Amino acid sequence: MVTGATGNIGSAVVRRLLAEGGHEVVGVVRRPPPDDAGGDVTWHRADLSSDEGSAALADAFRGADAVVHLVWGFQPSHDPDYLERVGVGGTRRVVEAVEAAGVPHLLHMSSVGAYAPRADDRGVDEAWPTTGVPTSMYSRHKVAAERLLDDHEASGADTLVTRLRPGIVGQRTAASALLRYGVPGVVPARALGLLPVLPLDRGMVVPMVHSDDVAEAVAAVLHQRAGGAFNLASSEPVTAADVADALGARLVHVPSSVLRPAVSAAWRLRLQPVDTGWLDLAFALPSLDSTRARVELGWAPTRTGPEVLREVVAGMREAAHGPTPALRPRTVPGALRDAVRRGPVAVRRRP
Numbered sequence: 001m002v003t004g005a006t007g008n009i010g011s012a013v014v015r016r017l018l019a020e021g022g023h024e025v026v027g028v029v030r031r032p033p034p035d036d037a038g039g040d041v042t043w044h045r046a047d048l049s050s051d052e053g054s055a056a057l058a059d060a061f062r063g064a065d066a067v068v069h070l071v072w073g074f075q076p077s078h079d080p081d082y083l084e085r086v087g088v089g090g091t092r093r094v095v096e097a098v099e100a101a102g103v104p105h106l107l108h109m110s111s112v113g114a115y116a117p118r119a120d121d122r123g124v125d126e127a128w129p130t131t132g133v134p135t136s137m138y139s140r141h142k143v144a145a146e147r148l149l150d151d152h153e154a155s156g157a158d159t160l161v162t163r164l165r166p167g168i169v170g171q172r173t174a175a176s177a178l179l180r181y182g183v184p185g186v187v188p189a190r191a192l193g194l195l196p197v198l199p200l201d202r203g204m205v206v207p208m209v210h211s212d213d214v215a216e217a218v219a220a221v222l223h224q225r226a227g228g229a230f231n232l233a234s235s236e237p238v239t240a241a242d243v244a245d246a247l248g249a250r251l252v253h254v255p256s257s258v259l260r261p262a263v264s265a266a267w268r269l270r271l272q273p274v275d276t277g278w279l280d281l282a283f284a285l286p287s288l289d290s291t292r293a294r295v296e297l298g299w300a301p302t303r304t305g306p307e308v309l310r311e312v313v314a315g316m317r318e319a320a321h322g323p324t325p326a327l328r329p330r331t332v333p334g335a336l337r338d339a340v341r342r343g344p345v346a347v348r349r350r351p
């Protein structure tokens with residue numbers, strides 16, 4: 001069972017498991033893909049933001065060897081209650097359904113965002129505190145989901161729990177989704193190639209990893225029934241200079257303390273969809289030491305952080321997309337139609 005099987009990480013996980021063969025894959029999603037999307041996947045429709053389908057979720061999980069829980073929400077950023085219902089509430093519902101169905105293995109996709117701010121540039125291992133960055137809504141919710149897993153394990157439940165904590169995850173086919181989440185709908189994709197300068201604090205360092213590499217770790221965990229936490233990141237993180245280089249822009253150093261009020265004001269005025277917590281997170285994230293995954297899972301990333309970034313940015317310029325609703329094409333006319341019908345993405349009314 002793979003919740004969120006049509007998203008950035010989920011599409012890569014499904015692709016990896018189907019390529020290997022021998023797996024009966026069931027995708028648990030709010031919007032199943034069309035029949036011609038390809039892949040021998042059974043689809044189960046469920047909205048994890050609501051308690052209404054909890055009993056059906058437990059029935060769907062019954063007999064499963066493992067549940068890979070990937071569902072998370074990133075927008076609308078002006079509706080934190082909804083995002084909490086999806087991320088934290090959805091995790092609670094999955095944990096309860098796993099327990100009710102007697103599933104032997106739960107793999108939860110956590111994040112580097114669950115970790116406390118970095119103390120220095122050295123990579124942290126899985127023992128680093130998962131207390132998060134308080135000013136980041138995404139981080140607070142990831143921490144809350146980790147606490148749910150702590151409680152589940154402390155209860156003496158028989159389920160083996162695995163937590164993957166990747167850096168920022170990307171792939172080319174997620175480009176349209178990332179454009180919808182992070183760029184105003186009136187801005188065409190090709191405008192990303194017209195940015196002359198990038199005002200950004202040169203001290204930014206962000207761990208990054210490719211979706212396919214995360215999927216490889218998921219497959220290894222499932223095969224080995226490996227429990228506990230695993231960091232996943234390239235040994236070469238992404239710097240502010242790498243971002244400028246990928247965009248073809250000149251980096252202009254602007255301290256994060258100066259950037260923050262501008263980003264916050266633009267978000268509050270609905271001029272751009274990214275809340276200020278993401279900026280805070282970018283300058284607080286620790287580097288990741290992925291030694292445990294390398295040694296115990298035999299895992300190794302196939303791309304460096306800057307290589308993943310360049311692939312994603314190239315995809316964003318071309319509005320690259322996938323065959324699923326979550327990875328659908330992004331166009332300016334489409335974004336404007338959605339804005340008229342349901343509001344801009346940051347304040348979108350749920351259907």
